[in-house]
Amino acid sequence: MIEVEHLSKRFGDLVVLKDINAVISKGEVVSVIGPSGTGKSTFLRCLNLLDRPSGGHIRVDGVDILDPKADVAQVRQKMNMVFQSFNLFAHLSVLENLTLAPIRLKGEKKAAAEARAMDLLRLVGLGEKAAAFPDELSGGQKQRVAIARCLAMEPEVILFDEPTSALDPTMVSEVLAVIRRLARDGMTMVIVTHEMDFARDVSNRVFYMDEGLIYEEGPPDQLFDDPRKEKTRAFINRTRSYRRHVGSPDYDLYAIHAEIDAFCEKHVLSARARYNLQLLTEELLQLHAPYLAGGGALDLTVAYSEKTGNVEIVFEADGDAGNPLEQTGQEDDLAAVMIRHASESVAYAVAGGRSRLEILVKAA
Numbered sequence: 001m002i003e004v005e006h007l008s009k010r011f012g013d014l015v016v017l018k019d020i021n022a023v024i025s026k027g028e029v030v031s032v033i034g035p036s037g038t039g040k041s042t043f044l045r046c047l048n049l050l051d052r053p054s055g056g057h058i059r060v061d062g063v064d065i066l067d068p069k070a071d072v073a074q075v076r077q078k079m080n081m082v083f084q085s086f087n088l089f090a091h092l093s094v095l096e097n098l099t100l101a102p103i104r105l106k107g108e109k110k111a112a113a114e115a116r117a118m119d120l121l122r123l124v125g126l127g128e129k130a131a132a133f134p135d136e137l138s139g140g141q142k143q144r145v146a147i148a149r150c151l152a153m154e155p156e157v158i159l160f161d162e163p164t165s166a167l168d169p170t171m172v173s174e175v176l177a178v179i180r181r182l183a184r185d186g187m188t189m190v191i192v193t194h195e196m197d198f199a200r201d202v203s204n205r206v207f208y209m210d211e212g213l214i215y216e217e218g219p220p221d222q223l224f225d226d227p228r229k230e231k232t233r234a235f236i237n238r239t240r241s242y243r244r245h246v247g248s249p250d251y252d253l254y255a256i257h258a259e260i261d262a263f264c265e266k267h268v269l270s271a272r273a274r275y276n277l278q279l280l281t282e283e284l285l286q287l288h289a290p291y292l293a294g295g296g297a298l299d300l301t302v303a304y305s306e307k308t309g310n311v312e313i314v315f316e317a318d319g320d321a322g323n324p325l326e327q328t329g330q331e332d333d334l335a336a337v338m339i340r341h342a343s344e345s346v347a348y349a350v351a352g353g354r355s356r357l358e359i360l361v362k363a364a
């Protein structure tokens with residue numbers, strides 16, 4: 001259905017896409033992952049002609065869409081895009097947001113467009129919100145309206161550019177559920193996403209983009225569990241961890257807790273793992289308060305291995321931040337007991353001027 005050959009895109013001297021080659025068939029769901037700045041959005045924007053490619057070919061159902069005579073509006077209707085930031089019309093009701101383009105661009109009758117818009121709103125769970133304005137909706141609801149609006153143009157392919165990355169963590173799943181539903185219904189989709197678990201279970205194929213190329217591609221199980229190339233492997237491993245730099249004793253504990261919660265949610269970690277992670281971060285940060293007050297900084301990493309099921313928490317610091325289990329004095333003994341209770345093992349080492357405290361968290 002979509003054939004991309006030697007696609008390239010430059011912005012001035014900056015070569016963003018070097019040589020992209022891909023074939024996407026009808027009914028396929030392709031997830032595009034990769035570090036930021038590697039041209040994932042540019043790739044989608046080229047497919048949809050929002051950015052003009054510098055070279056190469058894109059054919060949709062055999063038709064060369066880069067031909068100057070190609071009908072751009074028709075291409076965009078066929079391959080409609082859902083953006084990170086919803087882009088709803090604030091002055092129009094939800095229903096009007098859905099009917100505007102079908103009436104204006106496709107010449108549909110108002111009544112017919114409204115009837116279909118209502119069906120689509122029900123499909124995304126928002127039948128009740130037809131008369132509401134975008135301001136009155138949560139981020140997750142806005143993004144579901146944006147998806148319904150995209151569907152109102154009856155596209156053959158939907159391009160999603162990080163559809164959940166502007167959302168509060170609690171609203172991610174409602175949007176992903178709608179996209180899953182479309183996948184089940186056989187919609188052809190190309191989805192740029194950072195939600196790795198979602199990419200794994202919704203797609204037929206995953207493209208890992210790096211160096212201006214589709215650096216590696218494969219079925220999700222292969223790409224996530226057994227990536228062939230070094231950069232892919234490094235990227236996949238990084239996505240299974242949560243990192244935070246703590247540079248002062250006035251760190252935001254609530255934000256850290258919320259981020260750890262989101263991490264646990266994303267990887268479906270046990271209630272025990274979550275509780276212990278929260279407890280360990282709180283206790284350890286508190287024990288490091290003097291070190292932080294003295295100008296020290298910590299890098300906190302929480303990592304989860306899908307293979308072993310291990311949940312690990314690591315504190316790295318410049319110099320010797322001290323082994324908190326040895327530092328605890330009389331009144332802090334309770335902290336030491338709690339830390340031991342929440343951990344399978346604790347290791348502390350100083351090497352090359354940096355110290356590393358590694359804790360295997362009790363998760364079951």
Ligand code: ADP
Binds near residue numbers: 036037041
């Ligand atoms: P990704 O979506 O993978 O994060 P993008 O496609 O947004 O990456 O951007 C890739 C690179 O192209 C970035 O370095 C970005 O700054 C640059 N870029 C994107 N759009 C433009 C533009 N319109 N003009 C100049 N540079 C751009």
Ligand code: MG
Binds near residue numbers: 041161162
């Ligand atoms: Mg992007």
